[in-house]
Amino acid sequence: MRILDIKTFVALARNRHFGRTAEELNTTQPAISSRLAAIEAELESRLINRGDGSFALTADGERVLQSFEAILGDIDQLRGTLQGDAVPALEPLRIGAIDSVSSTWMPHLIDSLHRSFPNLKIELTVDGTKHLIQGMTKGEFDVIFSLHPVLDDGFRSFTSCVLQMVWAGSPKLIDPDRTYSVAELASLPIISFPKNSPPYQMIAPYFHDEQALASKLTSCNSLYAIINLIIDGFGVGAIPAVTIRRELSMGLLHQVQVSKRFPPMHIVASYQASTHQDFIRKVISQARISAARFCASVEPDMAWID
Structure with missing residues (x-):
């Protein structure tokens, strides 16, 4: 053969x-x-x-x-x-991640992988959960970090970390010393991810459960664009607190004090379980370590391991 x-x-x-x-x-x-x-x-x-x-x-x-x-x-x-080469059989390693991961602990993971495998080539794709899962089922990725697991045969998933979501706004728009009710928050312009996306699906019940209607809603598919729009005072948004640590410390953004806490976001890792098992297990082990180290480096109420 x-x-x-x-x-x-x-x-x-x-x-x-x-x-x-x-x-x-x-x-x-x-x-x-x-x-x-x-x-x-x-x-x-x-x-x-x-x-x-x-x-x-x-x-x-x-x-x-x-x-x-x-x-x-x-x-x-x-x-x-x-x-004399330490490059694993799988090359390049194809990683997919949502914005909230690529902007937080993904650099730690890439750095640790390069230290373990100096000649390893890594392809990182940053996209939304829907497209990442579709790409994973088509064989376009080896590992993805998104908001939902890949449920098809041949894949395994686990929660890599949990990120606390907060309402954030510019001092141009909100009063940082005031506590807003859900109805009062709904009256403000809100910037969210597109309808039917996982982040949006977290926001909608927040208002619906309180029988409130967010009437001024702007959709955007980029976390970075959402943060910039919030800084400029175009609206408030629910985003992971760890992604705006710098903006909060600089006073560009403030956490909106609300009467109802926003639920946390679970980051789910999914990976190929049927091919290159030994190497993928090493990658997953590195991912667990990188996520844990990042969570330990920030405030405990911002990110943690479940």
């Missing part, structure tokens, strides 16, 4: 799509199908159930995947030993 066939099967198991696998390996879909057929014929076993848009490894396919990953890992380790 060729190494090319083994690599093809591992890539196919990760992507769960013949077209994406062909694109990744710079070949055609018929070539991918041919290599899979050759493997199944040689092993005399069906490895993948496919049809009507579905894709799943059989029990034999799961066992073969584990063996193939071990083989590729051994080859990569041997190559690294001969070349």
Whole structure:
């Protein structure tokens, strides 16, 4: 059996799509199908159930995947030993994260990964939860940090940290010494993330549960743009407190004192559980450490480990 066939099967198991696998390996879909057929014929076993848009490894396919990953890992380790190179088999590492992570502890994680794997290439994509989850299920990421878990087969998720959300406003607009009721807050112009996004879904019940209506609402899909709009006095917004520590300390923003506390935001890590298991476990371990260290470096009521 060729190494090319083994690599093809591992890539196919990760992507769960013949077209994406062909694109990744710079070949055609018929070539991918041919290599899979050759493997199944040689092993005399069906490895993948496919049809009507579905894709799943059989029990034999799961066992073969584990063996193939071990083989590729051994080859990569041997190559690294001969070349004096510590680069893992997975390259580049594709990470996706929402703004609240990229602006807080993501730099710590990237720095720690580079210290552990000096030659590792990392691709970081900052996007919303919806697009990150879609990309993860399409095989475009190895690890993502968002507001919802990836629930498809082949993925695992856990809460990496919790960020406290606060209402923030400019002294141009709000009185920092005043305590606002939910109704009074609803009367102010509010800047939020787009409707149907996870952050918006946290804001809507806040008012609805108190039978209040936020009538002046502006939507924006960028955390940084929202912060700048709030600083300029265009409205108030509910955002993670750790993302505006500098603005709070400089007096550009104030935490709005409210009669009803805003619920915290849980940051969920999701990762590929079926491919490159040893390396991904190391990445996840580093992510847990980076999140914990960041939470320990800020005020306890801003961020914590659940």
